[in-house]
Amino acid sequence: MTSRAADWEATAKHVAVFRALNLGDMLCAMPALRALRKKLPDARITLVGLQSAKPVLRHFSAYxxxxxxxxxxxxxxxxxxxxxxxxAFYRDMRARAFDMVLQMHGSGQQSNDIVRAMAPAQWAGFVPRDELAVQGRLLPWPDHLHEVHRYLALLRYMGLDAEDDTLEFPVSTADEAEADTLAAGLGLALDRTIFIHPGARLASRRWPLGRYAAVARALAGAGWQVAVTGSQGEAEMARALTVDAGVPTVDMCGxxxxxxxxxxxQRGRLLVCNDTGISHVAASVHLPSVVIACGSDVARWAPLDTRRHTVLHAGAECRPCAxxxxxxxxxxALGVEVDHVLAEAFGHLNRGRH
Structure with missing residues (x-):
């Protein structure tokens, strides 16, 4: 295998991207995947990822x-x-004989062995230490960069034009029709709806439910409609929030x-949420948000548009928490007070959609 990837794109007909991560991680990789598709308009690009990426793939079939x-x-x-x-997975990967596999799943400490086992003609990605770097192919893990910018940096290292860091989320007419039907059925007036998302995969990444209830109570008291989002598995959390808040909310879970x-x-007024996947969906459709970052690496995951999105967090030496x-x-989590969240929320609402 050559140590240079200068001309790999000239012969790349089948490319794989290894990124076995969830919704927010996938949306943060889209600027890089957009740049990859622009360079390789005719190549077949395969995502090697999680089953949870299927809904994402349906919306990004262009890439x-x-x-x-x-x-x-x-x-x-x-x-x-x-x-x-x-x-069987590795047999299938080797049989596909990828021209190039891009390792876009972290520093490479564990993921590089997985990519090598796929036996592509060439592969590129990150390496955990400077001495492992290979010019044009293996980039030392840029720990100082935002998640979006890390993968753009990898493509630039490989010789591609990859500057555009804009997030996106294509919304189809079918999506709009489904949303319209749901909004009508639930009585949502989207121009005055504030979405609250109290869930996150890890409990350590969730702001206390009682504090979300206090935020919902204050926002409803100011005349806003509150809709609680989440998966079907988070429906009990939504019910508990509503009971604690003591005000009507719209349950959208699942x-x-x-x-x-x-x-x-895309048509609402504000999102208040934990630092989880829905934060990146909001950033992708330009909905203003207040994000409470409990335990996460803020510099890595905070939305890039700091005017439209506010991230609140309290210092902790143990960040990021696993x-x-x-x-x-x-x-x-306890270092972020209800008053802090409400001040930022009303600040966004007073400015309107921006």
């Missing part, structure tokens, strides 16, 4: 041609490993497709 599901790895927490499926949710957000339940009393 990605297919999804091959990755069975998992013990080093990656996003899904349980299907060990019995791994031998009731929308990803596209319909994006369409609703615990499900915080073992030290959740100071990063």
């Amino acid at each position: 990605l041609d297919e999804l091959v599901e990755f069975p998992g790895d013990p080093a990656f927490p996003e899904q349980a490993v299907r060990k019995g499926a791994l031998p 009731k929308t497709s990803l596209g319909a949710l994006a369409s609703l957000l 615990y499900d339940e915080c073992p030290i009393g959740h100071p990063c």
Whole structure:
């Protein structure tokens, strides 16, 4: 295998991108995938990722041609490993004889072995240490960069034009129709709807539910309509929030497709949420937001548009946190007060959509 990737794109007919991550991670990679497609308009581009990426793929078929599901790895927490499926997965990857595989799944500490096992003609990506770098192909992990900019930096290192960091989310007419039907059925007046998303995959990344209830109570008291979003599995959380708030809310948990949710957000007034996937959907459709970042790496994940999106967080030396339940009393969450969130929320609402 050559150590240079200067002319790889001239012969690249089948390219794979390894990124076995969830919604927000995928949306942050879209600027890089857009640049990749612009360079390779006729190539077949395969995403090797999670089953949860299927709804994303449906909306970004202009950049990605297919999804091959990755069975998992013990080093990656996003899904349980299907060990019995791994031998067939690697046989399939080798049989596809990829011209290039891009490792876009972190520093390469674990993911580079996975990519090498696919046996592509060439591969490129990140390496965890400077001494492992290969010019034009293996870039030392740029820990100082925002998640969006890391993958653009990789493509530039490989010789591609990759400057545009704009997030996007294509909303189809079918998405709009589904959203319209749902809004009518739930009585949503989107021009005065504030979405609250209290969930996150890890409990350590969730701001306390009682504080979300206080925010909902204050916003409803000011005349705004509050809609609570989440997966079907978070419906109990939504009910508890409504009971605690003591005001009417609209429960949207599990009731929308990803596209319909994006369409609703596109026409709403504000999102208040944890630092999780919906934050990146809001950024992609230009809905102003107040994001409470509990435990996450703010510099890596905060929306790039700091005028439209406010990120509130309290300092904690243990960021980023990988615990499900915080073992030290959740100071990063408790350090963000209800008044802080309301001040930022009303600031955005007073300015209108911007």
